[in-house]
Amino acid sequence: MSLLFAVQQQHTWLTFDGGHISRSDVRPRLQRAAMAVADFEGAVSNVISLEGSPAHAVALIERRLRSDGLVDGEAKILIHKTRTVGAGYQTLYTAVPLETWQQTYAWAEAQPDHCLLVPITSLLFNALKPGQAVVLQSGRQLSVLAMLKHDMVYRSSLAYSDHPDDLAMTAGALAEQVADDLARGEDNLEPLDVKWCPLLVSHPGEGQPWLDDTLREIFSARSGLAVATVPVRRVLDGEGREYRSGAAWMERAASAGISVNPGGSRIAYLAEWALPWASAASLVFALVLGALGARWTLSAHEANQRAEAIDARIGQIDAHVQSMAAEATVPDRFGQVLQFIDRARTLQQGIDPVAGMGLVQAAAAGQVRILRVRVEEPVAPGAPVPTGGVPDLREPTLRVDAVVDAGRGTPGMQIPTFVERLRRAGFDPVSLDPQNAAASRSAGGFFSYLLKRAAPAPAATAAMPAVPVAGNAAELAAVAGATP
Secondary structure, rough: OOOOEEEOOEEEEEEEEEEEEEEEEEOHHHOOEEEEEOOOOOOEEEEEEEEEOHHHHHHHHHHHHHHHHOOOOEEEEEEEEEEEEEEEEEEEEEEHHHHHHHHHHHHHHOOOOOOEEEEEEHHHHHOOOOOOOEEEEEEEEEEEEOOOOOOOOOOOOOOOOOOOOHHHHHHHHHHHHHHHHHHOOOOOOOEEEEEEEEOOOOOOOOOOOOOHHHHHHHHHHHHHEEEOOOEEEEEEOOOOEEEEEHHHHHHHHOHHHOOOOOHHHHHHHHHHHHHHHHHHHHHHHHHHHHHHHHHHHHHHHHHHHHHHHHHHHHHHHHHHHHHHHHHOOOOOHHHHHHHHHHHHHHHOOOOHHHHHHHHHHHHHHHEEEEEEEEEEEOOOOOOOOOOOOOOOOOOOOOEEEEEEEEOOOOOOOOOHHHHHHHHHHHEEEEEEOOOOHHHHOOOOOOOEEEEEEOOOOOOHHHHHOOOOOOOOOOOOOOOOOOOO
């Protein structure tokens, strides 16, 4: 169901219903939801420049209109747009006689269906952007509204009659006034995009030009502006007479946001306007849900088939595993093999005692006497530290017991020299308390070191290549007193 579009033209109401139009000399009773555009029987609209706060605009405008004699009673001031200009502001307004305002507003609210009331000046402003202008031809009245970069221009003229000559004279005079306004403006957008909107123009007869085209050409020639007609359509009245109208363009420019109705009426109108679209959307949504439901049903059936195939495959694998369980036995002496492998890994991580003993002898040459070299077994993590000061080890390590050779080397430097040679050989010597403290006190010069594997370095690696592990973890002892 389409919505109605009603426009007030001076004291006549035009109701557009698709491609048909009806006229009424009184306010019509609209049987469906409608948008009503009112000029409030020729109410005064204009642009005024004021200073101070925009909150006082209504009182200042009413006082200015009374002083100019444009209103002589109570008036309803409608503010369409306020723009700041320097220290003041510009206001686009419409002053409606209070009685006319109350009657028109009450008529809109009393309609049997939703009816939004839109001031025609608000509609024109809503249709424009900066750099655009519109000329509305509504019966004998021509109105111009231009939105410039920093200015607004509004002009309106009423012809003496509907005769084409009077309308042509009014269009020419209005064009000259607009041209003067634009010439006085500063910092305006150029060129100005101007649209001509004929509300309702009767068919001129065969071979005759349309009246709105003639007036548009006169306005363009007298103002120096390029003017284009808005999209128009042909409509018929109840007697079959043909007209041309830009009401469709006006209907697109109107909206609930610029109406003067309360919020509840606006929401109800929007719901009525969106009802056909909501119905279509609901139908499409239902079709989409049906298609998705069918697709999900097919997908669920395919998923069930795949699950059954996977269950069958798992059953086959379980049966095969059970058939092989009887053959899965641990070989004999498997525990001894694991112990051997673990022992070999431990020896590989430690120091080769044979190669290490040779390196120790080389480091002791001319400085100390080696008493004993043995392998210290790794201590399990968390186990108590053995006696003798051996630290908590994680790999096999060499222990060296030696005594200072008092007759050889530099006195007092034998042990430091020995330790330095061990470091160059790739060891990390750690000092230990001698195991025989009594012997140490009696003989003097007795000391012990724990030789740990040092972190590999390029120079050390080149000097001493890795030697494979040989032998076992049994204790190796050197003959006491033997010299290198």
